[in-house]
Each structure stands twice: as structure tokens, then as C-alpha cells.
Amino acid sequence: MEMPAPNPAILARKADLVEKLQSIMPRDAVIHEPAETRAYECDGLTAYKCPPLAVVLPASTQEVSDALRICHEMGVPVVPRGSGTSLAGGALPTEDSVILGVARLNDVLETDYDNRFIRVQTGRTNLSVTGAVEEDGFFYAPDPSSQLACAIAGNIAMNSGGAHCLKYGVTTNNLMGVTMVLMDGTVTDIGGAFLDAEGLDILGLLCGSEGQLGVVTEATLRILHKPEGARPVLMGFNSSEVAGQCVSDIIKAGVLPVAIEFMDRPCIRATEDFAGAGYPDCEALLIVEVEGSDAEIDEQLETIMEIARGHDPVELRQSESEEESKRIWLGRKSAFGAMGQINDYMCLDGTIPVSQLPYVLRRTEELSKEFGLDVANVFHAGDGNMHPLILFDANKPGDLETCEALGAEILKLCVEVGGCLTGEHGVGIEKRDLMLHQYDPADLEIQMAVKDVFDPKWLLNPAKVFPLASSDARRIAAE
Amino acid sequence: MNTLAPASEAQLAEIVAKTSEPLRVIGGGTRPIGVPVNAQPLTTSGLSGVELYEPGALTLVVKAGTPVAEVERTLAAEGQRLAFEPMDHRGLLATTGEPTIGGVFAANVSGPRRIQCGAARDFLLGVRFVDGQGQVIRNGGRVMKNVTGYDIVKLMAGSYGTLGVLTELSLKVLPKSHATGTVLIEGLADAQAVRALSRALASPYEVTGAAHLQRGADGTRVTMVRIEGFENSVAYRAGELKKILSAFGEVKIETDPERTSAEWRSVRDVEAFHGRDGDIWRLSVKPSDAPVIVSRLNGAEAVYDWGGGLVWLLVPQSSNATEIRAAVAEAGGHATLIRGNRAAGVFQPLAPAVAALHDGLRARFDPRGILNPGLMGRAA
Numbered sequence: 021m022e023m024p025a026p027n028p029a030i031l032a033r034k035a036d037l038v039e040k041l042q043s044i045m046p047r048d049a050v051i052h053e054p055a056e057t058r059a060y061e062c063d064g065l066t067a068y069k070c071p072p073l074a075v076v077l078p079a080s081t082q083e084v085s086d087a088l089r090i091c092h093e094m095g096v097p098v099v100p101r102g103s104g105t106s107l108a109g110g111a112l113p114t115e116d117s118v119i120l121g122v123a124r125l126n127d128v129l130e131t132d133y134d135n136r137f138i139r140v141q142t143g144r145t146n147l148s149v150t151g152a153v154e155e156d157g158f159f160y161a162p163d164p165s166s167q168l169a170c171a172i173a174g175n176i177a178m179n180s181g182g183a184h185c186l187k188y189g190v191t192t193n194n195l196m197g198v199t200m201v202l203m204d205g206t207v208t209d210i211g212g213a214f215l216d217a218e219g220l221d222i223l224g225l226l227c228g229s230e231g232q233l234g235v236v237t238e239a240t241l242r243i244l245h246k247p248e249g250a251r252p253v254l255m256g257f258n259s260s261e262v263a264g265q266c267v268s269d270i271i272k273a274g275v276l277p278v279a280i281e282f283m284d285r286p287c288i289r290a291t292e293d294f295a296g297a298g299y300p301d302c303e304a305l306l307i308v309e310v311e312g313s314d315a316e317i318d319e320q321l322e323t324i325m326e327i328a329r330g331h332d333p334v335e336l337r338q339s340e341s342e343e344e345s346k347r348i349w350l351g352r353k354s355a356f357g358a359m360g361q362i363n364d365y366m367c368l369d370g371t372i373p374v375s376q377l378p379y380v381l382r383r384t385e386e387l388s389k390e391f392g393l394d395v396a397n398v399f400h401a402g403d404g405n406m407h408p409l410i411l412f413d414a415n416k417p418g419d420l421e422t423c424e425a426l427g428a429e430i431l432k433l434c435v436e437v438g439g440c441l442t443g444e445h446g447v448g449i450e451k452r453d454l455m456l457h458q459y460d461p462a463d464l465e466i467q468m469a470v471k472d473v474f475d476p477k478w479l480l481n482p483a484k485v486f487p488l489a490s491s492d493a494r495r496i497a498a499e
Numbered sequence: 500m501n502t503l504a505p506a507s508e509a510q511l512a513e514i515v516a517k518t519s520e521p522l523r524v525i526g527g528g529t530r531p532i533g534v535p536v537n538a539q540p541l542t543t544s545g546l547s548g549v550e551l552y553e554p555g556a557l558t559l560v561v562k563a564g565t566p567v568a569e570v571e572r573t574l575a576a577e578g579q580r581l582a583f584e585p586m587d588h589r590g591l592l593a594t595t596g597e598p599t600i601g602g603v604f605a606a607n608v609s610g611p612r613r614i615q616c617g618a619a620r621d622f623l624l625g626v627r628f629v630d631g632q633g634q635v636i637r638n639g640g641r642v643m644k645n646v647t648g649y650d651i652v653k654l655m656a657g658s659y660g661t662l663g664v665l666t667e668l669s670l671k672v673l674p675k676s677h678a679t680g681t682v683l684i685e686g687l688a689d690a691q692a693v694r695a696l697s698r699a700l701a702s703p704y705e706v707t708g709a710a711h712l713q714r715g716a717d718g719t720r721v722t723m724v725r726i727e728g729f730e731n732s733v734a735y736r737a738g739e740l741k742k743i744l745s746a747f748g749e750v751k752i753e754t755d756p757e758r759t760s761a762e763w764r765s766v767r768d769v770e771a772f773h774g775r776d777g778d779i780w781r782l783s784v785k786p787s788d789a790p791v792i793v794s795r796l797n798g799a800e801a802v803y804d805w806g807g808g809l810v811w812l813l814v815p816q817s818s819n820a821t822e823i824r825a826a827v828a829e830a831g832g833h834a835t836l837i838r839g840n841r842a843a844g845v846f847q848p849l850a851p852a853v854a855a856l857h858d859g860l861r862a863r864f865d866p867r868g869i870l871n872p873g874l875m876g877r878a879a
Contacts, residue, residue, distance in 0.1 A: 116642040134697040135808075157703075178647045190644060192653065213785040215808050216607065216657075217617055217848050218833035219875070220857055223654025224620060226645040245703045268555035274578055274674035287830050316732040371642040375555040394605035395616045404556070443644035451647070458647055463637050466630065467649040473859035485648060486571065 021069055021109070021449050023482050024495065027112075028117035034275060037094055037118070041076055044086040046318055049124070051075040060119045063104040063111040067366075067420060072099065074112035079124040081199055081237040082304050083208055084298055088235065089205030091109050091118055100231035102174025103145065105166040107367055108448025110178060119264045122173045125237055128152045137196060137213050139240045142173035144342050147181070149241060158243045160417035161188035164444065165353055178234050180230030180447040183352065186276040186402035187311075188244070190444065192227035197492065202233075203475040212240055223486030225470065228491050231481045233474040247311035250278065253321055254307060255328045256300035256335030260284060260397075261374070263304035264377030265330045270308065271374065273327055275320050281307040281352050284381075287359065287396040287409070294358035297343075300335035306354055306401065308351035354408070355398040362492060363411040365396075366423050370434030371443035374404045382406055383433055391426040393419075405443035406434065432457050447485045455487055464490055502540040508627065508666040509633060513665065514541065516633025521869045524660035526564060526602030529587075529594045532837060533874035543601050546666055549573055551641070552645050557640045558624065559672050563601030563665040570600050582673040583619050584610030584763075586859050590773045592838060601665045607657030610767035611725065614700065617671070620656035624667035629869035630662070633783055634670060641669040652859070660871045663866040675874035676727035681736040681753040681762055684722045684744060687711070689790035692722040695747040697786060699724045701732025701805045702743060704736040709806040710766040722747075724831060725763060769811045771802050778818055778839030782810040792826045792862035799821045811837075824848070 030037075034052070041050045051057055052074040057358065059281075061069040074097070078084045091098050097117040104111050113119050122143035130139040131153060138160065140149055146167040150161040163182035164170055176198070181190035188194070199213030204483040210226075211217030227235055257263040267280055283291065283305045292299050299305055306328075310320040321338060326389040328336055359365050372380050381397065388395040388410075399407040408430055431441050431451065435458050441451045455464060468486055471478065476496045500747030503522075505511040512639040515522070521538035526543070543564040546663030556576040561570060565626035567585065571681065585603045588594065602608075604626075605705050609618040638651035656664060684695060692711035699706050708725030724744070726736045733754070741750045753759055765771070772779060784792060784806030793801045793810060798818070802811040812823070817840060824847060827834040857875070863867070 133701055134699060134787050136697075160771050161834070179650070183521075183643050184832050185644065189617060189621060192650065193617050193674075202852070205851050208850055210853060212831045214832040215613065215805060216609075216620075216782045218781055218852060219785075220662075220860060221620060221653045221657050222853065222856060224650055224656070227653075228650050243700050247705075248703045272555045272577075274677070276674065286538060309793050312732060313735060315735060316729070319729055319731055373553060373558065373638075373642060375553050377734065400644070405644045407643075420723075423873075427751070440640045440645045440647040442647050444646055445647050447648065455648060458640075459637065462634050464648070466636050467638075467651065468861040470649055470860065473856060473863060 021486060022450070023070065023114055024103065024488065026259040027115055029072065032118040033094065037096060038074055041074065042088060044090065045076065045078055045083045048196065049077045049079065058103065060121070062292035063106040063109060065107055065112065065448065068111055068112055068449065071114055072117050074380060075119040075121060077121045077124050079355060081201060081401065084120065084201045084235055084237050085205045087120060088201055088203055090475065090478060092204045094160045095477065095479070097482050099481050100173065100177070100235050100487060102143070102171030102177065103169045105170045105174065105447065106178065106448055107452040108442070110446050110448040112449055118258050119451045120235060124169060124236070132213065135159065135213055135221040136243055137240050138243050140172060142176065143171050146170050146172060146175055148309060153243050157246050160241055160243055161194055161247050163339040163389065164379060165356060172239050174225055174238055176239060176443065177231045179406070181444040182281045183281060183400060186280060186400070187276060192224055194242045195223055195227060195239060196242055198223065198226065198236045199238035200234040200236050201482045203477065206428045228446070230485050232485060233480065235388040240442050248310045248313045249317060250309055250345070251317045251321065251339050252307050252309040252334060252345055253325060254299065254305065254339045254348060255333050256302035257304045257331065258302060258305040259379035260381040262331050264305055264381065266306065267329055267377065268374055269327045270324055271402065275310070275323050276323070277308045277310050277350060277402065279309045279398070280309065282397065282399050283352070283355065284397040286394065287355055289354050290362055290396070291351045294361060295347065295354050297347045299351055302334050302350055307348060351367055359396060359409050360374055364414040365409040365411050366427055368406065368408045368427050369442045370431045370436050370439055371403070371405045371440035374401070374435050376437040376439070377401065378434060379431045380406065380437060384430055384491055387426060387429050391422055393423055394425055404439065407442070420476050428454060430434050449484060453487050458460065500539055502542050504542050504545040506545040508546065508629065511664060511666060512629045512633045512635050515629050515631065518869060519839045521872045522666050524871050526589050526599030527566070527597040528607065529589050529596045530602055530608070531592060531594065532608050533871070534841055534876045536871050536874050539854045539873065541664070543596070543664060544665065550667065554579060557672050558669060560641055560666050560667065561600055564816050565597065567598045567600055567603060568827060572695065578675050579672045581622070582616045582620055583611060584612040584767055585619060586767050591769050592730045593781065600668060604656050604668060605660050605665060611710060611763055611804055612806070614631060614709055615705065615707040619691070620653050622671045623656050623668060624671055626665060627667040628656050628663035628665045631867055631870050636663065643671060659874050661861060661875050662870070664870065678733045678754065679725065679756065680728050680733040681758040681759045682724040682737055682740045682744060683751045684748045687722050687748060688712070689793060689801065689803070691747060692801065693747055693786055693790050696721055696806040697745055698715050698743055702740065704740055707821065708763055708766065710805040711769055711807070713801055714771055716765070722864065723762060723766070725759070731852050766804055768801070771800055772811065772813045775813060776777070777813045777816055779837045780812040780814065780823055781835045781837050782812060782827055782832060784808060784810065784827060784830055788830040788832070792830055795826050796823060824876040827874055839844055844876065
């Protein structure tokens, strides 16, 4: 994956830059020794690494504003970073860039149960937002698999979802307001503790903008009271296609589960060894979860299990206890980790219309054979967000390249059937060059024009999202 | 002036590309919201019809000029609906014509269920539109989760045709509920009512409507909480809510389908203000601030929705707009003049940095400034 060559003029001014940054925040908040900047050389997409010129860890909106203003004046690119869990290279630096990490911005600023919101600094982790309100019975709904580590800032940048977004939506549906700093240091508030922020939907635009439009330092998030209870049911099938059909039938029946998760045999086996969740050994497994009181859960599950029975399941089992439910989810949530124990893998994130599930699974299998690399599937079936894991050997020359080529083919397949390249991980650098498979040049042009408005000098995370050839002119003009 | 009514997206694009004068973009023309635009009218009503409907995937792709009624009929045939419950503005604004689905999204129109399931913009998955230079642009798609590039879809929702003319929309739809229940308390003062609604909304019982009318159907104050779902579940949750709310007054439960449907349509369309004189404002505020703001405004009558977060205000004609905006701005939120003298400005003034972003976006999407020019203009 190509990155733009560093600008030698910026590299030459490192000492000056560091001095200026140190003048506006504590010395230990500016990291510039090569041995230390290496800790920021990559994110969750570890195949690509590059230590940044420097790292700043501001502790207030003012410090973020000052740091951005300095970089803006000196023409230094800035790569914002939440917790660095991006799987798409969203926080990958270049040699001539400054990483702006929000890790020190992690306070809860306001909790209001009457009006059902929490206001936090955005370096706070996703799970600790729920942690702050959980004792009082509330939760923050988006729950990406990385929720223990990932920051709200990154969730906003990537519009993160999670297993339960079928019912509760993704970040954009749960964000009410922000304090945002533009690249030139301008601080502005949008929205707040009320619904549907004023004017054009800038909040909507920020979600999923991959840190290219502004740095969000504070966020007002919608919180909800926890449901009375939740219960998953496990369903095993002898074919992925049948499982796919079952998903479609459940959705059509008018019950709306909070989650419908899918795993195929390779994933089931790896996960079983890792978490011992008691999954059946079969071609395809569904975890369907519903919420409510016990009686309500019984009523919904009855409908769902009736549908499943019509598809000849090899296993159909309701969770019998809180503990069993936890184990079932532990299996699903640790699927990526479990696969990582046995293999190097690349995790894709294409989304497809649910009706295309059977076809896409079959075609993926064919592609997998063609390229000679195994593919394991684990994904959010309810909303068609696929997560094919391509297994490869990082130590075998050429394997990564084959893996990337296969990945590209699978993503093109997703687009072909009416889906998209990425459902929740973002484009980053990983899918940058595939953007023209999904969008025409004019479609990308208007997106880049949006960045022109927020960041005319193209300094914020500039080499992401758009194919380099498409954004070249703008990035070079800005230099 | 003759209304231009292109019959295809290509024709529409050609009109926009070739025009030398500004256009007033309309769907069915039933929602005259914003500063009035004096320009050549252009309607999307010629772009009509369902392109794709997959009930099993909860998605509908439809042309922008399709009547809302047709969309609702199509969905109802499969037991589904537009979950965000778009309001019909005709009664409130005394307009006639056929509301279009494009108009719903251009104005981001949501009803009582917005409090639980989200606004119109939360159900918009993809768009096609013609920008100010006559180019056809695509963004988003027809899948539930999509972070491929910037979310221009959201930006188009609620942009009132000032960034582009919507031609095609992909929507997320949801199943209809089997049963509905309304939990009612009569006679509460505003502040008490909002507290009661907060209690209901902060419960685990999935409230899908939370409103307070100063004048209900029979002229008395009524506070209403809606629950929807399977019959047994609705009965159970209505019972639980009754327990929680009994501290506020005598609680009644209504489950008759026709009556509950009429009650919530009345909230959705603000029927309390139909046919009455005066200016109408729409406020979005923090629910607990709402009764305080209303009490500060002389002669104001209010309908509270979204647990108090949405306030419809009826005030004497030509009431002091500055006073209303200041009260809202002080608390946090925004006020929109829905009916009244709109020439002096309709939307809440924006902070300078945000206004600069708006101007910049408009200049990129519509460099010649020909799409609904001035409609979202700032109030003085």
C-alpha cells in the first residue's frame, strides 16, 4: 500500500515544530524521540508501519486547538488517533506527520438521566462510557468488538457499529452533539443535549469522516435504560445458504432481534477451542438475541424458533442461564482473537443486502479456492455486514499480496450485488484504492470538496479514504 | 410562472445544468418551510415510483417524487412502515397537494416515534441527487451499514433542496407493530408532565411516543406515553408504566387500535393548532428545559412531543422572534418559525464558525447559488 513520500521541508523543521508544541503543553505530552514515536507507528492494521515525526497528547480542547493551529501554520499533516484499534489503517502516520492522540481526554463531563444523555471527552473508551452509567441501569448502545479499548473519538471517526446495531443503530444514530476543533484551530460546538442539531447535518457528516474533517474533543451521547433481560438462541445449520434464508425469514416475520450473528465452520471450531461456548460443529451457526421481560422474550423466541424449525436445523438451543448467554457471546466476541491464535488473517468488512447472503457466501468460497487461501466467515447477518477473514501466512513471501488481491475481489463482489466496501471499519488506507469501484469520479469529487471546506490545506489525515491519484492534486497544491 | 416538472433524472439534470435563473425546488409543495424563495418552480413529482422493495432486507428504493401515501401503501401490503412516522404538514400549514417522499427527507420530517427509533435521516441509506451544476451524484447505498467515504446522505437530509435536488432514495423500513397501547394521565401541569415523560423514557419499557398536550381532544391537559409490540408485551409494559406513573396522577390505558392511532396522529400533525390564528414555532431543546422556556413566553400555547424535547408553540401573530430565539439559545437548542412572517428569517442563527462551514458546503454543492437560494438564510 503506497503512502505519499514525506515532505523533506517538514522533516527539516522537526526541532522547530517540537519546540513550538512544547510551548503550549507539558513537555511529556510531546513525544519526539524515535524510540518513543515507534509506539505510534501503526494501528490495528499491523501490516503497515511508519513512525510519525512526533506525537502530541493534549489534555484539553484548548491544547488540541493550539497544537492544530501550530501544525496548520507550519503546514504539517496531522493524523488524529483514538486508541489505535482501526483495522483499516485510519491512524497510520507518515514520516512527516504529527499524531494527535486523544488518550488524555477521558473525563465524563455530565451525566443526565432525566434527559438521557452523557457528555464525555472523546478519548474515553466505548465500554467505559457504559461503565459510567451502568450502575444506574443505563448503557451506551454502540458496541464494537474492540469496545474495551476503542475510544469514542475513533467511534465517531469510523461511525462504529457493533453486534447490537440492528436494533440500536450505529454511532451516527446515537451522537447528539460535539465540540470539534478544525485544522486551523477553530473550536466550535454543534448540537447538544437536544435532538436533531441545528442547520445542515454536520454531525452526520462527521460520523465516518475518518478524522479528515476535524478533531472531536467532546461528545454528547444518547444513553438508554438497559432492557429487563436478553436471551440468545443458538441455531446450527448444515449449509450457509439455509442459514442465510433463515435470517431473511426472521426479519420478514416482524420480530426485530437486537442481534443476528453468523459464523461458519472454520470460525466455530477456532472459537470453540478458545472460548468453549458450546457451539455445535456445523456448517453455519446463528446467534439470535432478543430483549425484554422473560415473558416477552419467550414470546419472541417462540416465533423465531418456529421459523428456524422450518429450515431443518441441526441444533436449536435457547440459553438457559445468564452464564450461558455470556459464554455464547464471549465466543462470538472473541472470534477474531481466536482466529488470530491459529493464523494470520485479514478481516474484511463489506456489507451486502441480506437477500444476497447465500450467493455471496457461495461466491466467496469459489474465490477462496481460486486464490488458494482459506476464508472464515463471522459477521452481523441481520444487517448484512460481512466479516470474511482471509487466512494467510505473513512469513510466506507473496502470501500477503495474494491475500490482499483476494480481499479486493471479495469487496468488489459486495459492491456488485448492491452492497459496499466497508460497513463499520472504514476505508483508511486499506480500501482507498477500491473507492472507484463503488463511486464514480464525480461522487468522489463532491466528497473531496467537503474536505476542502473543513480543511482547505488538506492537512488532516490527508492520505486516507480517497485513492491517492484522486487526491494528489489537492494534497500537492496544499504543500 | 409555469412549474418545471421533469419526467426523468436526466431531464432534471439537463434543466439544472442549462438554467440561467434560480430554481425553487419542491416535491408536492405541502411543506413551505424556510425563507420564501422567489424563483422558477421545479417539482420532482414527475420522478415517481418504487424501484426496488425487499421486505426481507427491510429496504426500499424509491424515486423522490413518489407520494408518501404510495410508499405507505406499498409497505403496509408487507406489514411494514416508515418507522420515523413522518408528519403530514397540510393541516398545520393549510396547504394542499400530495406530500412526496423526497420532501420528507429534504426537510428531515419525523414524528413521535423519533424519540425511540430515530429521525428520518437515520432511515436514509442512500441518495441520488442532481447538484447545482447539473451533475448526478450518488452517495451511500441500500445497506444498513456503510462507512464507505463521507456520509453525504445525512447531509442531504434536512438540507431543504439547497445542496441538490434529490432524485432517488434508499430507505430502511421496519415491521409494523402488532399492537399499540397509550398510557394517559390527565391534568398535569407542563413541568410535572415532562417529569412523568422522563420517568417513562428512562424505563426499560421501550416507549415509542411521549407527548403532552395543554389542550387534548376534549380541551383538558393530557400526558401520553405510547408502547408498541406484540399484544401480551404491550399489555405487560403498559401495566408496568402505570405503576411507575401512578405517583403523578390517575393513569388510564387505551388499547383500542383506532383511538390510539388517532391520538398519535393528532400529536404527529399537531392537530391542536389546526385552523387557529397565530405564529407557529418548532423548538428542539433539552426536555427538562422545555416547560421553563414555554413559561417565559407570554401568551404561548404548547404541544410537547419527544418527551418534551420537541415543542410546538402557538403564539400571537408577529410575536417577538428575538425573544423566542434568545430563550432557546440561552438554554441550548434551536427554534424554527414554521408559520408566520418568514421573510425575516426562519432558522436559528448559527455560530460564525458553523455558518462558515454551511456557506462553504453550499458554495461547493451549488456554486452558482441557484438551488432554493436564501431558503436556509440566517435570521437577522
